[in-house]
Amino acid sequence: xxxxxxxxxxxxxxxxxxxxxxxxxxxxxxxxxxxxxxxxxxxxxxxxxxxxxxxxxxxxxxxxxxxxxxxxxxxxxxxxxxxxxxxxxxxxxxxxxxxxxxxxxxxxxxxxxxxxxxxxxxxxxxxxxxxxxxxxxxxxxxxxxxxxxxxxxxxxxxxxxxxxxxxxxxxxxxxxxxxxxxxxxxxxxxxxxxxxxxxxxxxxxxxxxxxxxxxxxxxxxxxxxxxxxxxxxxxxxxxxxxxxxxxxxxxxxxxxxxxxxxxxxxxxxxxxxxxxxxxxxxxxxxxxxxxxxxxxxxxxxxxxxxxxxxxxx
Amino acid sequence: xxxxxxxxxxxxxxxxxxxxxxxxxxxxxxxxxxxxxxxxxxxxxxxxxxxxxxxxxxxxxxxxxxxxxxxxxxxxxxxxxxxxxxxxxxxxxxxxxxxxxxxxxxxxxxxxxxxxxxxxxxxxxxxxxxxxxxxxxxxxxxxxxxxxxxxxxxxxxxxxxxxxxxxxxxxxxxxxxxxxxxxxxxxxxxxxxxxxxxxxxxxxxxxxxxxxxxxxxxxxxxxxxxxxxxxxxxxxxxxxxxxxxxxxxxxxxxxxxxxxxxxxxxxxxxxxxxxxxxxxxxxxxxxxxxxxxxxxxxxxxxxxxxxxxxxxxxxxxxxxxxxxxxxxxxxxxxxxxxxxxxxxxxxxxxxxxxxxxxxxxxxxxxxxxxxxxxxxxxxxxxxxxxxxxxxxxxxxxxxxxxxxxxxxxxxxxxxxxxxxxxxxxxxxxxxxxxxxxxxxxxxxxxxxxxxxxxxxxxxxxxxxxxxxxxxxxxxxxxxxxxxxxxxxxxxxxxxxxxxxxxxxxxxxxxxxxxxxxxxxxxxxxxxxxxxxxxxxxxxxxxxxxxxxxxxxxxxxxxxxxxxxxxxxxxxxxxxxxx
Numbered sequence: 048x049x050x051x052x053x054x055x056x057x058x059x060x061x062x063x064x065x066x067x068x069x070x071x072x073x074x075x076x077x078x079x080x081x082x083x084x085x086x087x088x089x090x091x092x093x094x095x096x097x098x099x100x101x102x103x104x105x106x107x108x109x110x111x112x113x114x115x116x117x118x119x120x121x122x123x124x125x126x127x128x129x130x131x132x133x134x135x136x137x138x139x140x141x142x143x144x145x146x147x148x149x150x151x152x153x154x155x156x157x158x159x160x161x162x163x164x165x166x167x168x169x170x171x172x173x174x175x176x177x178x179x180x181x182x183x184x185x186x187x188x189x190x191x192x193x194x195x196x197x198x199x200x201x202x203x204x205x206x207x208x209x210x211x212x213x214x215x216x217x218x219x220x221x222x223x224x225x226x227x228x229x230x231x232x233x234x235x236x237x238x239x240x241x242x243x244x245x246x247x248x249x250x251x252x253x254x255x256x257x258x259x260x261x262x263x264x265x266x267x268x269x270x271x272x273x274x275x276x277x278x279x280x281x282x283x284x285x286x287x288x289x290x291x292x293x294x295x296x297x298x299x300x301x302x303x304x305x306x307x308x309x310x311x312x313x314x315x316x317x318x319x320x321x322x323x324x325x326x327x328x329x330x331x332x333x334x335x336x337x338x339x340x341x342x343x344x345x346x347x348x349x350x351x352x353x354x355x356x357x358x359x360x
Numbered sequence: 361x362x363x364x365x366x367x368x369x370x371x372x373x374x375x376x377x378x379x380x381x382x383x384x385x386x387x388x389x390x391x392x393x394x395x396x397x398x399x400x401x402x403x404x405x406x407x408x409x410x411x412x413x414x415x416x417x418x419x420x421x422x423x424x425x426x427x428x429x430x431x432x433x434x435x436x437x438x439x440x441x442x443x444x445x446x447x448x449x450x451x452x453x454x455x456x457x458x459x460x461x462x463x464x465x466x467x468x469x470x471x472x473x474x475x476x477x478x479x480x481x482x483x484x485x486x487x488x489x490x491x492x493x494x495x496x497x498x499x500x501x502x503x504x505x506x507x508x509x510x511x512x513x514x515x516x517x518x519x520x521x522x523x524x525x526x527x528x529x530x531x532x533x534x535x536x537x538x539x540x541x542x543x544x545x546x547x548x549x550x551x552x553x554x555x556x557x558x559x560x561x562x563x564x565x566x567x568x569x570x571x572x573x574x575x576x577x578x579x580x581x582x583x584x585x586x587x588x589x590x591x592x593x594x595x596x597x598x599x600x601x602x603x604x605x606x607x608x609x610x611x612x613x614x615x616x617x618x619x620x621x622x623x624x625x626x627x628x629x630x631x632x633x634x635x636x637x638x639x640x641x642x643x644x645x646x647x648x649x650x651x652x653x654x655x656x657x658x659x660x661x662x663x664x665x666x667x668x669x670x671x672x673x674x675x676x677x678x679x680x681x682x683x684x685x686x687x688x689x690x691x692x693x694x695x696x697x698x699x700x701x702x703x704x705x706x707x708x709x710x711x712x713x714x715x716x717x718x719x720x721x722x723x724x725x726x727x728x729x730x731x732x733x734x735x736x737x738x739x740x741x742x743x744x745x746x747x748x749x750x751x752x753x754x755x756x757x758x759x760x761x762x763x764x765x766x767x768x769x770x771x772x773x774x775x776x777x778x779x780x781x782x783x784x785x786x787x788x789x790x791x792x793x794x795x796x797x798x799x800x801x802x803x804x805x806x807x808x809x810x811x812x813x814x815x816x817x818x819x820x821x822x823x824x825x826x827x828x829x830x831x832x833x834x835x836x837x838x839x840x841x842x843x844x845x846x847x848x849x850x851x852x853x854x855x856x857x858x859x860x861x862x863x864x865x866x867x868x869x870x871x872x873x874x875x876x877x878x879x880x881x882x883x884x885x886x887x888x889x890x891x892x893x894x895x896x897x898x899x900x901x902x903x904x905x906x907x908x909x910x911x912x913x914x915x916x917x918x919x920x921x922x923x924x925x926x927x928x929x930x931x932x933x934x935x936x937x938x
Contacts (some may be wrong), residue, residue: 062788096486104822106823107825107827109745110827111744113671117609117808119724119811123804123809124811126810127799127806142792143795144794146793148697148700149794152692152696153687155729156686158732159736166736166741166762166840166841169840170835171839172839177740178737178846178847180558181736182733182853188725189729192722193718194721199703199704199706200706218843239448264760264827270816271818337852338852340853355715358715
């Protein structure tokens with residue numbers, strides 16, 4: 048392990064931790080503007096997280112240690128996962144971090160424990176949330192794997208940093224095949240960050256909610272960790288989309304100037320993606336749970352089309 | 361006779377499988393010391409223990425056999441001893457059915473193997489297994505017979521039906537051995553013979569497709585199952601499917617000349633065989649403890665066991681996380697290797713084959729995610745929240761040896777996962793798989809880091825309160841989500857596979873159908889393979905035997921007439937042939 052890898056790791060993890068809540072706010076703000084509201088201030092998500100830190104943690108008397116370790120498992124899995132997606136600077140080629148399958152299954156590990164904690168308190172809502180979340184994440188899984196298989200085919204590697212390196216080195220401005228796969232990745236982001244039309248992040252105690260129902264019994268610092276890890280997951284998936292489709296500004300050099308440029312470039316690109324997500328959410332309604340396989344089918348179709356192009360090209 | 365001899369040969373492949381059997385057997389043996397005491401008949405306890413030893417010995421000898429004769433001989437001893445073990449609780453009605461199913465299927469498997477071996481003998485002139493090596497006379501016919509024979513024993517769909525009957529009916533230590541080890545002996549047989557034979561591309565495709573179908577249908581059937589042991593039995597079918605996917609990929613890649621990925625696929629498959637043996641035996645043993653404690657196999661009557669059986673809960677959770685292929689445990693590493701073999705298949709020259717691999721990959725991904733869903737259900741409904749029955753409320757932790765046995769396997773789940781990279785390095789394989797020791801330490805490090813950070817910075821105050829019961833004064837277990845409720849979204853989405861039929865009847869007090877009086881709702885899931893494949897065969901045999909039965913009236917004149925007719929027919933045939 049060399050020193051640049053260590054710098055890369057620290058930089059990436061700290062950047063993800065610091066910046067990820069911002070994009071939750073931006074999407075909220077865009078949705079508020081679309082509804083002619085002013086919306087919360089941009090730093091509101093940070094205030095919320097700080098507020099939760101200061102609150103007491105309430106546990107259900109039915110709950111067990113699963114409830115207590117879930118937030119820690121979540122945050123740990125997401126912190127490790129954030130080593131896998133370089134947002135600012137691509138490290139030297141290495142086998143240590145970056146395996147795409149491991150990245151996906153780290154997210155699955157977090158989700159597995161979250162679903163268990165949903166069942167832990169014995170409330171109906173938690174169980175309902177867990178059941179639906181697991182059903183949806185199972186159905187989106189083939190899409191995710193095929194999307195990443197298509198990327199692995201396109202860039203001839205199973206390592207995420209190497210994929211980004213390939214995207215950066217490509218001399219075409221935007222590869223048409225990658226546009227196709229970006230639509231699938233976009234749907235994956237919508238599903239994984241529990242957004243409309245799959246889930247509704249705004250509601251509490253509604254029958255439509257999925258993710259929020261699952262973490263209903265969490266409070267205080269534990270809720271804070273879960274919200275933060277959710278924000279991190281959203282940013283990491285956005286990072287995959289951005290750095291595959293439009294890797295402009297991403298650097299391979301460990302110089303302060305290059306990194307500053309790439310911070311600026313990434314923030315601009317991520318804000319654009321967040322605005323698109325917000326507009327997309329505003330433009331459609333929450334669909335019925337059993338209509339969702341259709342959406343997933345579309346994503347699967349597009350990713351398989353990409354693969355076919357890769358195979359025959 | 362000189363050719364019918366017992367002789368043994370242990371090479372790396374058989375040594376690996378003997379290791380697998382031994383590890384699982386040791387832990388099951390420790391577990392059994394207390395487990396068998398749960399039974400009532402003293403004589404029967406002795407029988408279980410003695411048959412168990414014969415069973416384990418026969419499995420080891422099957423694997424060590426170097427001639428097909430001794431292979432089949434011990435294979436049959438394995439089948440018979442395991443059949444007697446399945447029949448332990450013979451007073452129960454379901455045991456009879458399970459035993460019948462198992463006996464017929466296992467004998468069918470032997471018949472297919474016998475045909476295959478006779479065919480191979482005919483081609484090579486010897487019963488020695490090693491003599492098959494690349495002998496062109498051993499053709500696809502032998503492969504088909506071997507595949508069906510081993511497929512039945514391994515529980516490959518559509519030959520899987522005995523598994524979900526036999527596993528729940530037999531004692532849990534026996535299920536652990538049968539599911540963990542015995543079906544792996546069939547995998548050994550398949551790998552042993554396929555590796556020796558001159559492979560063809562379509563073999564690989566057949567194994568891959570059979571594996572994919574078994575994997576996805578196995579997990580889909582497991583999802584709707586509420587009998588904990590039957591649920592685990594269906595997961596065995598799923599995991600056998602995953603192993604076959606790896607073997608299928610191996611054959612495809614070898615025939616296509618891609619030795620490097622082929623090695624990754626076969627080692628992934630064999631590693632998954634070992635891993636499945638470990639975590640499935642672990643799960644069967646811990647579920648046996650749960651069944652003993654609650655006196656039911658229905659997970660809807662369990663619940664809240666994590667407080668009553670904390671160690672069993674921990675062990676079951678480790679098994680559940682491993683079988684759900686979550687990092688950094690062992691199940692993840694072997695599935696990762698198979699995934700990676702898929703991901704690197706871009707170099708295949710054949711686009712049609714490539715499309716098949718992609719479809720199989722998508723289904724494999726779905727399988728893996730559904731397995732996680734199923735184990736959220738299996739762990740969440742049984743161990744978490746409030747007890748759902750009086751028995752579950754009174755459950756007690758299992759005795760010490762019933763914890764130590766599974767604990768060995770649980771430790772192996774962690775060790776084989778975390779140190780996988782180092783283990784493969786020591787064995788001389790350098791696969792491009794991630795170093796799980798690093799990932800595991802990072803996970804643990806960040807876990808501790810987050811915990812410390814929260815301790816130092818966050819509000820320390822904690823409070824225990826009741827779960828909000830939607831306005832009801834006290835919350836009870838009836839308000840919890842049930843296992844059927846949990847799997848309902850998947851069952852509805854996949855209703856074309858389950859052939860779900862929902863029936864509901866409602867009666868009302870008034871004609872306008874406003875005031876609800878009473879109602880009844882039921883969900884019927886079709887047993888597709890049983891109703892469409894097995895029963896038609898059974899019914900045909902029944903009908904045919906009825907006709908034969910009617911012809912045999914015990915009437916002497918009639919019998920003489922039959923004999924006369926037969927002679928005439930034979931004479932005609934001879935005349936026609938001449």
